Structures are given as structure tokens and as C-alpha cells.
Amino acid sequence: MARAHAPISSVRARAYRIPTDAPEADGTLEWDATTMVVVHVEAAGATGLGYTYADAAAAGIVRGTLAPILAGEDAFAIAGLWDAMRRQVRNMGEPGIAACAISAVDVALWDLKARLLDIPLHRLFGARRARVPIYGSGGFLSYDDDRLAAQLAGWVEREGCARVKMKIGADPARERARMRVARAAICDGAALMIDANGALEPRRALAIAAIADGEGVDWFEEPVTSDDPEGLALVRAQAPGAVEIAAGEYGYNPHAFRRLLETRAVDVLQIDATRALGITGFLAAAELAAAFAIPVSAHTAPALHGAPAAAAANLRHVEWFHDHARIEAMLLDGAPVPTGGAIAPNEAPGHGLTFKEKEAERYAT
Known part of the structure; x- marks a missing residue:
């Protein structure tokens, strides 16, 4: 029989810096390693796992700011713990590192609750689908044409992806050429998506949107x-009608998603449970988007997003980054x-x- 109360006995956090398999770059940043902050929460003999992709400082926030207010609290009371963690980071500022730290803990709490109940997490949520569509995502600006083509084609041929996404920069001529390389690699087997990572100003973005439309993006x-x-x-x-505009990966709390939705800024809202205050925040943002009749897409961290994506009413897909x-x-x-x-x-x-x-x-730091 499931326990009625499960006092939290331990909260641990540690950061790991994992080198990339090749240099990576998008329209605004270059990197050669990714930091993963891993959280374990223990209660009643069970352990929940959560993680975020963020600076190692997030581990310090978990240990020094969040763990003390979680100690001894009921692991089943996730909503109340979520509220308490948000209050606790008020003076340091919630968006950014603090939100990522809360996200990792929240994911661990949901995992812990489902383990204590001995049930898969997606069944605890009440899944709407047994499988979740994915799209292949990479196509970094640091790749040459051969590597770009091989990566995108591989996702179509091996994983059966119906969609693939590549990074773009601010040079229209270069980006037209790269889109043509990508289109030739995937032929008509998949839809092509592009991501500027906020590198453009509106007029330049519209110019590239017109080019992208001509290349079938x-x-x-x-x-x-x-x-x-x-x-x-x-x-x-003002973009061509066939080109959907997507954003939301840097939404760290419900207010950020509300602003994107109220300004009619997106055709698809992206949500990242490793940033948006965890699974609790992910599902809340998805419900908010549903009220605006806007579909959602889970941003990166595909292993973590399987269960909440299966439950979201208005899900489009998960990013296989x-x-x-x-x-x-x-x-x-x-x-x-x-x-x-799909996964x-x-x-x-x-x-x-x-x-x-x-x-x-x-890889520990």
C-alpha cells in the first residue's frame, strides 16, 4: 500500500561537464561542452532523479537554498514545495539559474512520487498518447556541409524523423546555400526547420523567412x-503564411509564457521542463497555451520530456537535440x-x- 506521508530525508546535487563530440555553434553562441546538473531527492526509502542543463551554479542553489526548506517536508506535496521554492529564490531572481535549479528538484520530486506509488510517471499524469513524435535537431553552424547533410539525413533514415532542424546565422546568402544542402540531404522525406536562436532583428528575420519559404522551410x-x-x-x-514562428525555450516561469501568448508572438510555444520550473511548470505552460489554442513543443532533454509530453493536450513534438x-x-x-x-x-x-x-x-566538476 502506498505511504500517506513521505518525509524528505536527503537532497543532493552535483554538476557534470561533458565535452561535445565536435565544436557546436548557433547564431549567438559557440561551445565545446555541456553542463548537466543532477539532483537526487530521497524519501521513505526511495530516490527521485531530476536534472537540468545549466551552469554548475545551479547545483549550489539546490544545496544551499532549496535543500534546507525541503528537509522533512512531505515528498507527495509537490505543489506546495514548488510554491515554497519559488518564494525562496525571490531575492536572487527566479528567471535563469534559480529556475533551472527548481526545475531539477521538481522533476526529481515527480519521479520520487511515482516511484513511491510504484507507477510510471506518464500513467500518474494520465497520458493522452502512447508514443511521442520527435524531430531531429542540430545542424550547427560549426558543421561543414558534409557533416550537416549526414546528420540530418541520418535522423530521417535511422530514427524515421518526419522533421529535422538546423541552426542558421545572419548571412542570407550563406543560409540559403546551407538550406539547399539540407534539403538535398533529406529530399522530400522530411520537413525542414530552422533556428536563429534570436540572432536577428525583425527586418533581417523577415528577409530570411522569405528565403526559407522558397526553400520549403x-x-x-x-x-x-x-x-x-x-x-x-x-x-x-508578416512572415510567409507557410512558415510557423516558434519560441519559448527561454521561458522560465508562467509570466514569460503568458507574454508570448498574449502578444500573439508564436504559432507554436516551446517549453523546456529543465528551465520552466520543472514538470509542474511544463504542464502549467501547456495548459496556458491550450487556452490560447496554441500547440506546444518540448525543447531538448528528450529523455526527461517523454512523460509530460505524453500527457500534454496540445503537444506537437519533442526536440531530439x-x-x-x-x-x-x-x-x-x-x-x-x-x-x-517517435519515443x-x-x-x-x-x-x-x-x-x-x-x-x-x-565529468564531475
Whole structure:
């Protein structure tokens, strides 16, 4: 029989810096390693796992700011703990590192609750679908044409993805050429998506949207920064009708998503449970989007998003991001394996993921 009360006995956090398999770059940033902050929460003899992709400072916030207010509290009382964690970071500022820290703890709490109840997390939520569509995502600006083509084609041929996404910069001539390389690689087997990571101002974004439309692109992600919802709305209003505008990956709380939705800035709202205050925040943002009749897409961290994506009413797909999919396959037992362009939530209790601490030790910071 499930326990009626499960006092939290331990909250642990540690950061790991994992090198990329090649240099990576988008329209605004270059990197050669990714930091994963891993959280374990224990109660009543069970352990929940959560994680975020953020600066190592998030681990310090978990240990020094969040763990003390969680100690001894009921692990089943996730809503109240979520509120308490948000209040606790008020003076340091919630968006950014603090939101990522809360996200990792919230995911661990949901995993812990489902494990204590001995039920898969997606069944605890009440899944709407047995399989979740994915799209292949990478196509970094640091790749040459051969690597770009091989990566995108691989997702179509191996994983059966119906969609693939590439990064773009601000040079229209270069981006037209790269889009043509991508289109030739995937032929008519998949839809092509582009992501500027907020690198453009609205007029340049509209110029590239016109080029993209001519190359058969139907998704333009963050053509301008998400900090400028009015600029996004302008691009959405004037872009070719076949090109959807997407943003939201830097939404750290419900207020950020509300602003994007109220300004009619997006055709698809992206939500990242490793940033948006966890699974609790993910599901709240998805419900908010549903009230605006806007579909949602889960941003990166595909292993973590399987269960909440299965439950979201208005889900479009989950991003199978090269960097994170590679790390999760390396360091998580139970990580999903795509087939037919989709992944299935794990049927083990909780989210079904176990962190490989021994294998990860060499990456610890």
C-alpha cells in the first residue's frame, strides 16, 4: 500500500561537464561542452532523479537554498514545495539559474512520487498518447556541409524523423546555400526547420523567412530574441503564411509564457521542463497555451520530456537535440530509443531513468 506521508530525508546535487563530440555553434553562441546538473531527492526509502542543463551554479542553489526548506517536508506535496521554492529564490531572481535549479528538484520530486506509488510517471499524469513524435535537431553552424547533410539525413533514415532542424546565422546568402544542402540531404522525406536562436532583428528575420519559404522551410524558431515578444509578433504577422514562428525555450516561469501568448508572438510555444520550473511548470505552460489554442513543443532533454509530453493536450513534438540525446544515452539507464520518428515513455516506475554515477564521475566538476 502506498505511504500517506513521505518525509524528505536527503537532497543532493552535483554538476557534470561533458565535452561535445565536435565544436557546436548557433547564431549567438559557440561551445565545446555541456553542463548537466543532477539532483537526487530521497524519501521513505526511495530516490527521485531530476536534472537540468545549466551552469554548475545551479547545483549550489539546490544545496544551499532549496535543500534546507525541503528537509522533512512531505515528498507527495509537490505543489506546495514548488510554491515554497519559488518564494525562496525571490531575492536572487527566479528567471535563469534559480529556475533551472527548481526545475531539477521538481522533476526529481515527480519521479520520487511515482516511484513511491510504484507507477510510471506518464500513467500518474494520465497520458493522452502512447508514443511521442520527435524531430531531429542540430545542424550547427560549426558543421561543414558534409557533416550537416549526414546528420540530418541520418535522423530521417535511422530514427524515421518526419522533421529535422538546423541552426542558421545572419548571412542570407550563406543560409540559403546551407538550406539547399539540407534539403538535398533529406529530399522530400522530411520537413525542414530552422533556428536563429534570436540572432536577428525583425527586418533581417523577415528577409530570411522569405528565403526559407522558397526553400520549403515551414518552421522558423526564435527569429528574434524571445525578450522582444513584440518583435516576434511582427515577424509572425508578416512572415510567409507557410512558415510557423516558434519560441519559448527561454521561458522560465508562467509570466514569460503568458507574454508570448498574449502578444500573439508564436504559432507554436516551446517549453523546456529543465528551465520552466520543472514538470509542474511544463504542464502549467501547456495548459496556458491550450487556452490560447496554441500547440506546444518540448525543447531538448528528450529523455526527461517523454512523460509530460505524453500527457500534454496540445503537444506537437519533442526536440531530439543532438547534444542532449547523446549525453542521455551515455549517462542515463532507461533513456529512450527512437523508432518510427517517435519515443515511448518508460514503463518502469517514475520516469524510468537512472543516472550512471560511476560512468559520470570523470565529468564531475
